[in-house]
Amino acid sequence: MNLTLKIWRQKDSKTKGQMVDYKVTDISEHMSFLEMMDVLNEQLVNSGDEPVAFDHDCREGICGMCSMYINGEAHGPDRGITTCQLHMRMFNDGDTITIEPFRAKAFPVIKDLVVDRMSFERIQQAGGYISVNTSGNTQDANALPISKHAADEAMDAAACIGCGACVATCKNSSAMLFVGAKVAQYALLPQGQVEAADRVKNMVAQMDLEGFGNCTNTGACEVECPKGISLENIARMNREFLKASIKG
Amino acid sequence: MSGFFTSSIGRKYAMALSAFFLMFFLIMHVALNAVSLFSEDAFNQASHFMGTNPLIQFLMQPVLMLGVVFHFVMGFILEIKNRSARVVKYAKNNGAANSTWMSRNMIYSGLFILIFLVIHFLDFWIPEINTKYIVGDMSGLHDGSFRYFHELQHKFIPIWRVALYCIGFIFLALHLLHGFDSAFQSLGANNKYTKGLKGFGKAYAILIPLMFIIIALFHHFNH
Numbered sequence: 001m002n003l004t005l006k007i008w009r010q011k012d013s014k015t016k017g018q019m020v021d022y023k024v025t026d027i028s029e030h031m032s033f034l035e036m037m038d039v040l041n042e043q044l045v046n047s048g049d050e051p052v053a054f055d056h057d058c059r060e061g062i063c064g065m066c067s068m069y070i071n072g073e074a075h076g077p078d079r080g081i082t083t084c085q086l087h088m089r090m091f092n093d094g095d096t097i098t099i100e101p102f103r104a105k106a107f108p109v110i111k112d113l114v115v116d117r118m119s120f121e122r123i124q125q126a127g128g129y130i131s132v133n134t135s136g137n138t139q140d141a142n143a144l145p146i147s148k149h150a151a152d153e154a155m156d157a158a159a160c161i162g163c164g165a166c167v168a169t170c171k172n173s174s175a176m177l178f179v180g181a182k183v184a185q186y187a188l189l190p191q192g193q194v195e196a197a198d199r200v201k202n203m204v205a206q207m208d209l210e211g212f213g214n215c216t217n218t219g220a221c222e223v224e225c226p227k228g229i230s231l232e233n234i235a236r237m238n239r240e241f242l243k244a245s246i247k248g
Numbered sequence: 249m250s251g252f253f254t255s256s257i258g259r260k261y262a263m264a265l266s267a268f269f270l271m272f273f274l275i276m277h278v279a280l281n282a283v284s285l286f287s288e289d290a291f292n293q294a295s296h297f298m299g300t301n302p303l304i305q306f307l308m309q310p311v312l313m314l315g316v317v318f319h320f321v322m323g324f325i326l327e328i329k330n331r332s333a334r335v336v337k338y339a340k341n342n343g344a345a346n347s348t349w350m351s352r353n354m355i356y357s358g359l360f361i362l363i364f365l366v367i368h369f370l371d372f373w374i375p376e377i378n379t380k381y382i383v384g385d386m387s388g389l390h391d392g393s394f395r396y397f398h399e400l401q402h403k404f405i406p407i408w409r410v411a412l413y414c415i416g417f418i419f420l421a422l423h424l425l426h427g428f429d430s431a432f433q434s435l436g437a438n439n440k441y442t443k444g445l446k447g448f449g450k451a452y453a454i455l456i457p458l459m460f461i462i463i464a465l466f467h468h469f470n471h
Contacts, residue, residue, distance in 0.1 A: 006339070019339050072342030098340040105333050171343065171352055172330035176256075204255055213333030214256045214326050216354060217430040223346035235438030238257055242436065245252040 001027050001093035005040065007052055008100045010109050013116075017109065019098075029089040033076060034059060034066065036088055053112040059084040061226060064161030067168070068113055069100040074165035074224045082163060082226045102168035106175070106210045119210040120162050120178060126206035127199035128182045130191050141191065150188045157185040159227040166221035166229070172213030177221040179207050180233035187240050197244035204241055259326060264434035266319040267427055271452070273312060278459045284400055285466055292394035299376065299396075300386055320362055327355045350426040357423040364416030371403055404467040413464045417457035424453035 002025045010017025024040050031039070034056050041051035057065040066083035070076035076086040091097060099113065107115040132138060158181075166177035183200050186192025192199070215234060222231045252258040280298065284291040298304055343352050350357065379385050388394050404410055428449030432442070 008339070017336075069338060072338065072340040073345055077345070100338055100340070103334055103336055103338055105335050109336075169346060171347075173333035174256075174330075204257055208256050211333060212256075213330035214259060215434075216326075216330070216351070217426075217433045218347040218351035220343065220346040220351075231433065232438045235433055235436045238260065238434065239436035241255070241257045242252075242261065245258070 001029065001088065001091065001095075003027055003036075003091065003094075004096040006096060006098045007113070008109075009052070009112055010101075011111065013108055013110055017112075019100075027088055029087070031088045032059070032084060033068070033070070033086040033088065034084050053110075053114045055114050056084060061085045062161065064163035067102045067115060067117070067164055069102055069168055071098055074102065074168040075163075075226055079223070080226060080228055082161075082165075085226075102164050104164075104167045104173035104212065106173065106212050107164060107167060115164075117162070117164050119212070120164065120175070122210065123175070123179060123203050123206045124162075124182065127195070127202040128186075130186060131195060132191075144190050146189060154185050154188040157181045157188070157229065157233050160185075160225075160229050161227060163226060165224050165226060167212065169220045169224040170213065170215070171218060171220070172216055174215040174221070175207050175210070175212040176215040176234045176237065177225065177229055177231070179203050180235075180237040181229045183237040183240055184233040187236060196240060197247050200237060200240040200244050204237075259322065260434040263319070263322055263326065264431040266315050266322065267431040269315045270319060271424070271428065271431070273315070274456050278456050278463075281463045282459060284397060285463060288397045291400075292388075292396050295396035296388040296394060299380065299388060316365070320358065323355065323358050348426060350422050351430070354423060354426060357419045360419040361416065361423055364413070364419065367412060368416070371409070372399075375399075401467045401471040404464050405471050407468065410464050410468045414461050417460045417464075420460075421453050421457040424456070425450065428453055 002023070005022045005024060006019050007022060008017055009020045022040055022044075024036065024043065027036050027039065034054075037052065037054060044051045055065045055067050057063040059066075061082045061084060064082065066075075068075070068083045070083065070086070075081060075083045077090055078086055101107075101109050101113045101115045102117075106119040107117055110116050160178060160181035162178060164178070167173050167175050170177075183203060186199060187196050217231070217234075219231060222229065253262055280291075280294055283294055388396065390398070404413075429442075429446050432438070432445055432449075437445075
Protein backbone atom coordinates (compact mmCIF):
# COMPACT_ATOMS: atom_id res chain seq x y z
CA MET A 1 0.00 0.00 0.00
CA ASN A 2 1.04 3.61 -0.58
CA LEU A 3 0.73 6.01 2.31
CA THR A 4 1.22 9.65 3.22
CA LEU A 5 2.78 10.13 6.64
CA LYS A 6 2.48 13.38 8.60
CA ILE A 7 5.24 13.14 11.19
CA TRP A 8 6.30 15.48 13.99
CA ARG A 9 9.91 16.50 13.42
CA GLN A 10 11.82 18.28 16.17
CA LYS A 11 15.60 18.61 16.15
CA ASP A 12 15.99 18.68 19.94
CA SER A 13 14.20 19.69 23.11
CA LYS A 14 15.04 23.36 22.63
CA THR A 15 14.01 23.68 18.98
CA LYS A 16 10.45 24.22 17.86
CA GLY A 17 9.04 21.27 15.92
CA GLN A 18 6.60 20.92 13.05
CA MET A 19 4.61 18.34 11.12
CA VAL A 20 6.38 17.14 7.93
CA ASP A 21 4.81 15.08 5.13
CA TYR A 22 6.46 11.93 3.73
CA LYS A 23 5.37 9.37 1.15
CA VAL A 24 6.05 5.66 1.53
CA THR A 25 5.26 3.12 -1.17
CA ASP A 26 4.89 -0.66 -1.43
CA ILE A 27 4.18 -1.13 2.27
CA SER A 28 3.05 -4.68 3.03
CA GLU A 29 -0.05 -5.09 5.21
CA HIS A 30 1.88 -7.76 7.12
CA MET A 31 4.48 -5.26 8.32
CA SER A 32 4.37 -3.93 11.83
CA PHE A 33 4.03 -0.17 12.21
CA LEU A 34 7.63 0.12 13.37
CA GLU A 35 8.81 -1.87 10.34
CA MET A 36 7.01 0.66 8.18
CA MET A 37 8.89 3.38 10.07
CA ASP A 38 12.12 1.47 9.40
CA VAL A 39 11.30 1.51 5.66
CA LEU A 40 10.75 5.27 5.84
CA ASN A 41 14.02 5.78 7.69
CA GLU A 42 15.93 3.68 5.18
CA GLN A 43 14.42 5.84 2.46
CA LEU A 44 15.46 9.02 4.34
CA VAL A 45 19.01 7.78 4.97
CA ASN A 46 19.40 6.80 1.29
CA SER A 47 18.35 10.27 0.23
CA GLY A 48 20.73 11.89 2.72
CA ASP A 49 18.01 13.10 5.11
CA GLU A 50 17.89 12.79 8.88
CA PRO A 51 15.95 9.61 9.87
CA VAL A 52 12.95 9.98 12.19
CA ALA A 53 13.94 9.28 15.81
CA PHE A 54 11.49 7.02 17.65
CA ASP A 55 11.66 4.87 20.77
CA HIS A 56 11.56 1.08 20.52
CA ASP A 57 13.23 -1.87 22.17
CA CYS A 58 11.70 -5.33 22.54
CA ARG A 59 9.14 -4.96 19.73
CA GLU A 60 7.06 -7.58 21.54
CA GLY A 61 4.74 -5.35 23.56
CA ILE A 62 6.61 -5.93 26.80
CA CYS A 63 9.13 -3.16 27.40
CA GLY A 64 6.86 -0.13 27.02
CA MET A 65 9.40 1.88 25.06
CA CYS A 66 7.48 2.56 21.85
CA SER A 67 5.38 5.65 22.25
CA MET A 68 3.67 7.07 19.19
CA TYR A 69 0.39 8.93 18.95
CA ILE A 70 -1.04 7.59 15.70
CA ASN A 71 -4.08 9.14 14.04
CA GLY A 72 -5.11 10.75 17.31
CA GLU A 73 -4.70 7.69 19.55
CA ALA A 74 -1.87 6.43 21.76
CA HIS A 75 -0.39 3.29 20.13
CA GLY A 76 -2.76 3.73 17.19
CA PRO A 77 -6.26 2.57 16.35
CA ASP A 78 -6.07 -1.03 17.65
CA ARG A 79 -6.89 -2.06 21.25
CA GLY A 80 -4.73 -3.76 23.89
CA ILE A 81 -1.49 -3.31 21.97
CA THR A 82 1.63 -1.19 21.96
CA THR A 83 2.83 0.62 18.82
CA CYS A 84 5.21 -2.24 17.99
CA GLN A 85 2.25 -4.66 17.92
CA LEU A 86 0.26 -2.47 15.56
CA HIS A 87 0.12 -3.87 12.03
CA MET A 88 -0.27 -2.08 8.74
CA ARG A 89 -3.38 -4.14 7.97
CA MET A 90 -5.17 -1.68 10.26
CA PHE A 91 -4.73 0.94 7.50
CA ASN A 92 -5.85 1.25 3.89
CA ASP A 93 -4.01 2.04 0.68
CA GLY A 94 -3.92 5.80 0.15
CA ASP A 95 -4.37 6.65 3.84
CA THR A 96 -2.78 9.68 5.45
CA ILE A 97 -1.39 8.75 8.87
CA THR A 98 -0.59 11.38 11.49
CA ILE A 99 2.25 10.40 13.82
CA GLU A 100 3.08 12.50 16.88
CA PRO A 101 5.02 12.01 20.10
CA PHE A 102 3.20 11.39 23.41
CA ARG A 103 2.40 14.92 24.52
CA ALA A 104 2.51 16.16 28.11
CA LYS A 105 4.45 18.83 29.96
CA ALA A 106 5.87 16.02 32.10
CA PHE A 107 6.99 14.13 28.94
CA PRO A 108 9.17 16.70 27.13
CA VAL A 109 10.19 15.86 23.57
CA ILE A 110 13.86 14.91 23.25
CA LYS A 111 13.87 14.52 19.46
CA ASP A 112 11.15 13.86 16.86
CA LEU A 113 8.94 11.14 18.39
CA VAL A 114 11.17 10.40 21.39
CA VAL A 115 9.96 11.76 24.72
CA ASP A 116 11.57 11.84 28.15
CA ARG A 117 9.48 9.66 30.49
CA MET A 118 11.86 9.89 33.45
CA SER A 119 9.03 11.50 35.43
CA PHE A 120 7.56 7.98 35.71
CA GLU A 121 10.89 6.73 37.06
CA ARG A 122 10.97 9.48 39.68
CA ILE A 123 7.44 8.59 40.77
CA GLN A 124 8.53 4.95 41.11
CA GLN A 125 11.58 5.98 43.11
CA ALA A 126 9.32 7.96 45.46
CA GLY A 127 7.62 4.77 46.70
CA GLY A 128 7.01 2.16 44.03
CA TYR A 129 8.91 -0.57 45.85
CA ILE A 130 8.95 -2.63 49.06
CA SER A 131 11.80 -2.60 51.57
CA VAL A 132 13.21 -6.09 52.05
CA ASN A 133 16.01 -7.30 54.28
CA THR A 134 18.50 -8.84 51.88
CA SER A 135 21.10 -9.84 54.49
CA GLY A 136 20.58 -13.53 53.80
CA ASN A 137 17.50 -14.01 55.97
CA THR A 138 14.99 -12.96 53.32
CA GLN A 139 11.67 -14.66 53.84
CA ASP A 140 10.22 -16.61 50.93
CA ALA A 141 7.28 -14.63 49.53
CA ASN A 142 5.27 -17.83 49.24
CA ALA A 143 5.46 -18.30 53.02
CA LEU A 144 2.79 -15.60 53.38
CA PRO A 145 -0.76 -16.70 52.64
CA ILE A 146 -2.34 -14.48 49.97
CA SER A 147 -5.85 -14.93 48.64
CA LYS A 148 -6.16 -15.88 44.98
CA HIS A 149 -8.42 -12.85 44.40
CA ALA A 150 -5.86 -10.38 45.84
CA ALA A 151 -3.00 -12.05 43.98
CA ASP A 152 -4.92 -11.86 40.69
CA GLU A 153 -5.80 -8.20 41.18
CA ALA A 154 -2.21 -7.34 42.13
CA MET A 155 -0.95 -9.21 39.07
CA ASP A 156 -3.39 -7.33 36.81
CA ALA A 157 -2.12 -4.01 38.23
CA ALA A 158 1.49 -5.15 37.87
CA ALA A 159 0.88 -5.70 34.15
CA CYS A 160 1.44 -1.95 33.66
CA ILE A 161 4.57 -1.48 31.54
CA GLY A 162 4.81 2.26 32.21
CA CYS A 163 4.61 3.19 28.53
CA GLY A 164 2.76 6.45 29.26
CA ALA A 165 -0.18 5.87 26.89
CA CYS A 166 -2.51 6.83 29.75
CA VAL A 167 -0.86 10.24 30.07
CA ALA A 168 -0.73 10.73 26.29
CA THR A 169 -4.40 9.84 25.90
CA CYS A 170 -5.79 11.73 28.88
CA LYS A 171 -7.10 15.17 27.91
CA ASN A 172 -5.55 16.41 31.17
CA SER A 173 -2.25 14.53 30.80
CA SER A 174 -3.00 12.79 34.09
CA ALA A 175 -0.73 9.99 35.27
CA MET A 176 -3.25 8.55 37.70
CA LEU A 177 -3.74 5.24 35.90
CA PHE A 178 0.01 4.57 36.03
CA VAL A 179 0.38 5.66 39.66
CA GLY A 180 -2.88 3.91 40.60
CA ALA A 181 -1.59 0.64 39.13
CA LYS A 182 1.71 0.91 41.00
CA VAL A 183 0.00 1.80 44.30
CA ALA A 184 -2.61 -0.97 43.92
CA GLN A 185 -0.06 -3.61 42.94
CA TYR A 186 1.59 -3.30 46.38
CA ALA A 187 -1.45 -2.30 48.46
CA LEU A 188 -3.12 -5.60 47.61
CA LEU A 189 -0.27 -7.72 48.95
CA PRO A 190 0.87 -8.14 52.59
CA GLN A 191 4.47 -7.29 51.66
CA GLY A 192 3.34 -3.93 50.33
CA GLN A 193 0.90 -3.06 53.08
CA VAL A 194 3.65 -2.28 55.62
CA GLU A 195 4.70 0.88 53.74
CA ALA A 196 1.34 1.51 52.03
CA ALA A 197 0.63 4.90 53.64
CA ASP A 198 4.04 6.41 52.92
CA ARG A 199 4.06 4.92 49.45
CA VAL A 200 0.80 6.45 48.25
CA LYS A 201 1.54 9.84 49.82
CA ASN A 202 5.05 10.04 48.36
CA MET A 203 4.08 8.78 44.91
CA VAL A 204 1.11 11.18 44.65
CA ALA A 205 3.28 14.08 45.86
CA GLN A 206 5.90 13.27 43.21
CA MET A 207 3.21 12.89 40.54
CA ASP A 208 1.87 16.36 41.39
CA LEU A 209 5.39 17.78 41.42
CA GLU A 210 6.08 16.47 37.92
CA GLY A 211 3.25 18.58 36.49
CA PHE A 212 0.77 15.91 35.41
CA GLY A 213 -2.88 17.03 35.25
CA ASN A 214 -5.81 15.94 37.40
CA CYS A 215 -7.90 12.91 36.50
CA THR A 216 -11.47 13.77 35.48
CA ASN A 217 -12.55 10.15 35.03
CA THR A 218 -13.10 10.22 31.27
CA GLY A 219 -11.90 6.60 31.17
CA ALA A 220 -9.86 7.22 27.98
CA CYS A 221 -6.70 5.88 29.66
CA GLU A 222 -8.33 2.52 30.41
CA VAL A 223 -9.48 2.16 26.78
CA GLU A 224 -6.08 3.01 25.29
CA CYS A 225 -3.92 1.15 27.84
CA PRO A 226 -2.10 -1.67 26.02
CA LYS A 227 -2.26 -3.81 29.14
CA GLY A 228 -5.91 -3.19 30.05
CA ILE A 229 -5.17 -1.53 33.40
CA SER A 230 -8.54 -0.82 35.01
CA LEU A 231 -9.88 2.43 36.45
CA GLU A 232 -10.48 0.41 39.63
CA ASN A 233 -6.79 1.02 40.36
CA ILE A 234 -7.37 4.79 40.43
CA ALA A 235 -10.32 4.30 42.79
CA ARG A 236 -8.11 2.12 45.02
CA MET A 237 -5.37 4.76 45.00
CA ASN A 238 -7.92 7.43 46.00
CA ARG A 239 -9.05 5.25 48.93
CA GLU A 240 -5.46 4.49 49.93
CA PHE A 241 -4.59 8.18 49.77
CA LEU A 242 -7.55 9.18 51.96
CA LYS A 243 -6.71 6.43 54.45
CA ALA A 244 -3.05 7.49 54.55
CA SER A 245 -3.96 11.17 54.95
CA ILE A 246 -6.33 10.46 57.86
CA LYS A 247 -3.64 8.37 59.58
CA GLY A 248 -1.34 11.38 59.26
CA MET B 249 -4.72 15.57 56.75
CA SER B 250 -2.28 18.43 56.11
CA GLY B 251 -1.90 19.04 52.38
CA PHE B 252 -4.75 16.69 51.50
CA PHE B 253 -6.88 19.27 49.70
CA THR B 254 -3.91 20.79 47.88
CA SER B 255 -3.04 17.41 46.36
CA SER B 256 -4.52 16.28 43.04
CA ILE B 257 -6.49 13.49 44.72
CA GLY B 258 -7.70 15.80 47.51
CA ARG B 259 -9.07 18.18 44.88
CA LYS B 260 -10.89 15.25 43.29
CA TYR B 261 -12.50 14.45 46.64
CA ALA B 262 -13.48 18.11 47.08
CA MET B 263 -15.09 18.26 43.64
CA ALA B 264 -16.93 14.99 44.20
CA LEU B 265 -18.24 15.98 47.65
CA SER B 266 -19.52 19.34 46.40
CA ALA B 267 -21.09 17.49 43.42
CA PHE B 268 -22.91 15.09 45.76
CA PHE B 269 -24.20 18.01 47.79
CA LEU B 270 -25.50 19.74 44.63
CA MET B 271 -27.01 16.52 43.27
CA PHE B 272 -28.89 16.05 46.57
CA PHE B 273 -30.09 19.65 46.37
CA LEU B 274 -31.41 19.03 42.82
CA ILE B 275 -33.64 16.23 44.18
CA MET B 276 -35.03 18.61 46.82
CA HIS B 277 -35.55 21.36 44.23
CA VAL B 278 -37.31 19.18 41.67
CA ALA B 279 -39.48 17.56 44.35
CA LEU B 280 -40.68 20.96 45.57
CA ASN B 281 -41.28 22.21 42.03
CA ALA B 282 -43.15 19.02 41.12
CA VAL B 283 -45.70 19.85 43.83
CA SER B 284 -46.81 22.74 41.60
CA LEU B 285 -48.04 20.20 39.02
CA PHE B 286 -50.57 18.79 41.42
CA SER B 287 -51.62 21.44 43.93
CA GLU B 288 -51.40 25.22 43.87
CA ASP B 289 -52.13 25.38 47.57
CA ALA B 290 -49.54 22.77 48.58
CA PHE B 291 -46.91 24.50 46.39
CA ASN B 292 -47.68 27.85 48.03
CA GLN B 293 -47.44 26.35 51.53
CA ALA B 294 -44.17 24.56 50.77
CA SER B 295 -42.67 27.66 49.10
CA HIS B 296 -43.65 29.88 52.01
CA PHE B 297 -42.09 27.43 54.46
CA MET B 298 -38.85 27.24 52.45
CA GLY B 299 -38.79 31.00 51.95
CA THR B 300 -39.34 32.00 55.57
CA ASN B 301 -37.88 29.22 57.73
CA PRO B 302 -34.79 30.76 59.40
CA LEU B 303 -32.87 27.47 59.34
CA ILE B 304 -33.33 27.17 55.57
CA GLN B 305 -32.86 30.87 54.87
CA PHE B 306 -29.86 31.62 57.06
CA LEU B 307 -28.08 28.25 57.26
CA MET B 308 -29.04 26.03 54.31
CA GLN B 309 -29.17 28.84 51.72
CA PRO B 310 -25.66 30.21 52.43
CA VAL B 311 -24.27 26.66 52.54
CA LEU B 312 -25.90 25.98 49.17
CA MET B 313 -24.46 29.20 47.72
CA LEU B 314 -21.05 28.23 49.02
CA GLY B 315 -21.42 24.76 47.48
CA VAL B 316 -22.38 26.19 44.09
CA VAL B 317 -19.57 28.78 44.09
CA PHE B 318 -17.01 26.23 45.29
CA HIS B 319 -17.96 23.70 42.60
CA PHE B 320 -17.71 26.27 39.83
CA VAL B 321 -14.51 27.94 41.02
CA MET B 322 -12.81 24.60 41.68
CA GLY B 323 -13.95 23.33 38.27
CA PHE B 324 -12.40 26.30 36.49
CA ILE B 325 -9.17 26.12 38.54
CA LEU B 326 -8.81 22.41 37.71
CA GLU B 327 -9.50 23.07 34.02
CA ILE B 328 -6.79 25.74 33.88
CA LYS B 329 -4.32 23.45 35.69
CA ASN B 330 -5.19 20.53 33.43
CA ARG B 331 -4.78 22.56 30.26
CA SER B 332 -1.35 23.70 31.41
CA ALA B 333 -0.29 20.04 31.74
CA ARG B 334 -0.12 19.80 27.93
CA VAL B 335 1.62 22.80 26.44
CA VAL B 336 1.78 21.61 22.81
CA LYS B 337 -1.56 20.24 21.61
CA TYR B 338 -1.94 17.27 19.28
CA ALA B 339 -2.32 18.01 15.57
CA LYS B 340 -4.82 15.16 15.45
CA ASN B 341 -6.69 13.85 18.49
CA ASN B 342 -9.45 11.24 18.29
CA GLY B 343 -11.10 11.67 21.70
CA ALA B 344 -14.33 10.07 20.52
CA ALA B 345 -12.47 6.75 20.13
CA ASN B 346 -12.02 6.31 23.86
CA SER B 347 -14.33 8.59 25.85
CA THR B 348 -17.77 10.18 25.81
CA TRP B 349 -18.42 13.74 24.63
CA MET B 350 -19.88 14.52 28.07
CA SER B 351 -16.74 13.44 29.90
CA ARG B 352 -14.50 15.53 27.66
CA ASN B 353 -16.61 18.67 27.79
CA MET B 354 -17.60 19.06 31.45
CA ILE B 355 -16.17 22.57 31.44
CA TYR B 356 -18.48 23.65 28.59
CA SER B 357 -21.63 22.00 29.98
CA GLY B 358 -20.68 23.54 33.34
CA LEU B 359 -20.22 26.95 31.74
CA PHE B 360 -23.68 26.79 30.14
CA ILE B 361 -25.16 25.74 33.49
CA LEU B 362 -23.45 28.75 35.08
CA ILE B 363 -24.99 31.09 32.47
CA PHE B 364 -28.36 29.42 33.08
CA LEU B 365 -27.95 29.86 36.85
CA VAL B 366 -27.30 33.59 36.42
CA ILE B 367 -30.56 33.89 34.42
CA HIS B 368 -32.39 31.71 36.96
CA PHE B 369 -31.14 33.86 39.85
CA LEU B 370 -32.21 37.04 38.06
CA ASP B 371 -35.64 35.51 37.40
CA PHE B 372 -36.44 34.04 40.80
CA TRP B 373 -33.86 34.44 43.55
CA ILE B 374 -33.06 38.15 43.31
CA PRO B 375 -36.74 39.30 43.13
CA GLU B 376 -37.42 37.00 46.13
CA ILE B 377 -34.54 38.46 48.15
CA ASN B 378 -35.68 41.96 47.17
CA THR B 379 -39.27 41.36 48.31
CA LYS B 380 -38.32 39.71 51.59
CA TYR B 381 -35.19 41.46 52.78
CA ILE B 382 -35.12 44.86 51.00
CA VAL B 383 -38.83 45.72 50.77
CA GLY B 384 -39.29 43.77 54.01
CA ASP B 385 -42.45 41.88 53.00
CA MET B 386 -42.20 38.43 54.57
CA SER B 387 -45.92 37.70 54.28
CA GLY B 388 -45.65 35.86 50.95
CA LEU B 389 -48.99 37.47 50.02
CA HIS B 390 -50.11 39.42 46.99
CA ASP B 391 -53.67 40.78 46.81
CA GLY B 392 -54.60 38.72 49.84
CA SER B 393 -53.39 35.31 48.61
CA PHE B 394 -50.02 33.56 48.35
CA ARG B 395 -47.99 34.86 45.42
CA TYR B 396 -45.59 31.94 44.80
CA PHE B 397 -47.64 29.80 42.38
CA HIS B 398 -48.76 32.79 40.30
CA GLU B 399 -45.22 34.14 40.12
CA LEU B 400 -44.01 30.73 38.88
CA GLN B 401 -46.71 30.53 36.20
CA HIS B 402 -46.15 34.14 35.17
CA LYS B 403 -42.42 33.51 34.61
CA PHE B 404 -43.12 30.69 32.17
CA ILE B 405 -45.55 32.59 29.94
CA PRO B 406 -42.89 33.77 27.42
CA ILE B 407 -41.87 30.89 25.17
CA TRP B 408 -38.30 32.23 24.90
CA ARG B 409 -37.82 31.76 28.63
CA VAL B 410 -39.21 28.21 28.50
CA ALA B 411 -36.85 27.44 25.62
CA LEU B 412 -33.92 28.94 27.51
CA TYR B 413 -34.71 26.86 30.59
CA CYS B 414 -35.08 23.70 28.50
CA ILE B 415 -31.64 24.29 26.95
CA GLY B 416 -30.21 24.88 30.44
CA PHE B 417 -31.69 21.58 31.66
CA ILE B 418 -30.32 19.70 28.63
CA PHE B 419 -26.85 20.93 29.55
CA LEU B 420 -27.53 19.90 33.14
CA ALA B 421 -28.39 16.39 31.89
CA LEU B 422 -25.19 16.24 29.82
CA HIS B 423 -23.16 17.38 32.85
CA LEU B 424 -24.81 14.82 35.13
CA LEU B 425 -24.42 11.96 32.64
CA HIS B 426 -20.69 12.05 33.35
CA GLY B 427 -20.69 13.81 36.71
CA PHE B 428 -22.75 11.25 38.63
CA ASP B 429 -20.46 8.26 37.92
CA SER B 430 -17.38 10.44 38.07
CA ALA B 431 -18.18 11.59 41.63
CA PHE B 432 -18.35 7.98 42.84
CA GLN B 433 -15.12 7.07 41.06
CA SER B 434 -13.36 10.09 42.60
CA LEU B 435 -14.40 8.97 46.08
CA GLY B 436 -12.84 5.58 45.39
CA ALA B 437 -16.13 3.76 44.89
CA ASN B 438 -15.43 1.42 42.00
CA ASN B 439 -16.61 -2.05 42.94
CA LYS B 440 -19.27 -4.70 42.28
CA TYR B 441 -22.00 -2.07 42.65
CA THR B 442 -20.52 0.24 39.99
CA LYS B 443 -22.52 -1.27 37.10
CA GLY B 444 -25.79 -0.75 38.98
CA LEU B 445 -24.75 2.74 40.05
CA LYS B 446 -24.01 3.68 36.44
CA GLY B 447 -27.53 2.65 35.48
CA PHE B 448 -28.99 4.63 38.36
CA GLY B 449 -26.77 7.58 37.42
CA LYS B 450 -28.07 7.56 33.83
CA ALA B 451 -31.65 7.51 35.10
CA TYR B 452 -30.92 10.33 37.56
CA ALA B 453 -29.12 12.44 34.92
CA ILE B 454 -32.05 12.17 32.51
CA LEU B 455 -35.06 12.13 34.85
CA ILE B 456 -34.19 15.12 37.05
CA PRO B 457 -33.65 17.60 34.16
CA LEU B 458 -36.60 16.07 32.30
CA MET B 459 -38.81 16.71 35.31
CA PHE B 460 -37.69 20.37 35.37
CA ILE B 461 -38.50 20.62 31.64
CA ILE B 462 -41.96 19.09 32.16
CA ILE B 463 -42.66 21.59 34.96
CA ALA B 464 -41.63 24.56 32.78
CA LEU B 465 -43.75 23.31 29.85
CA PHE B 466 -46.71 22.53 32.13
CA HIS B 467 -46.84 26.07 33.45
CA HIS B 468 -46.36 27.54 29.98
CA PHE B 469 -49.37 25.68 28.63
CA ASN B 470 -51.53 25.96 31.76
CA HIS B 471 -51.21 29.57 32.82
